[in-house]
Amino acid sequence: QKEVEQNSGPLSVPEGAIASLNCTYSDRGSQSFFWYRQYSGKSPELIMSIYSNGDKEDGRFTAQLNKASQYVSLLIRDSQPSDSATYLCAVGDKIIFGKGTRLHILP
């Protein structure tokens, strides 16, 4: 059974700090990795995709991938209250979603 694991949280981070969200996956052959943001009552929104080892930056967001450790993370710099949401990690070409981490940014 292919699995994607995330800490459900909530993760509370002060405004302006760096939020670090983590995800591990079981399928060593996975080649595609995604982070989605989901506000309460809304649908998931793609914010980052990463396909190779290392870091990928887009604005305040950085995705980090380590295939050897089967680990993918999302860093949010200068966290804002509007970043408060559930962040879903998704893995693989037959995409499997984790349960998500709830992030609270404290004003």
Next chain:
Amino acid sequence: EAGVAQSPRYKIIEKRQSVAFWCNPISGHATLYWYQQILGQGPKLLIQFQNNGVVDDSQLPKDRFSAERLKGVDSTLKIQPAKLEDSAVYLCASSLSVSSYEQYFGPGTRLTVT
């Protein structure tokens, strides 16, 4: 560019009744997905279409769920008969092709089965 459209947004039915959901993907997107998201869980893939063909329906409860995408654009998902455990948000997503894994989601349909 218009996003993924879904209707209805909300539906309340009694158990053993039937219900249908409609999805119109982003124009030009060949691949369409239906997901079920139960509260507190991540989305679970029910079925994936490439144009009007089924790519993956391994997690679709085929005794009660059916889906079609006859002309390779719009899609409908049907549940008949509904059970209490079908209460969830049904999400439709689309991507450019089966090899383009970046998916864009519609607003979802919240189904409550009483």
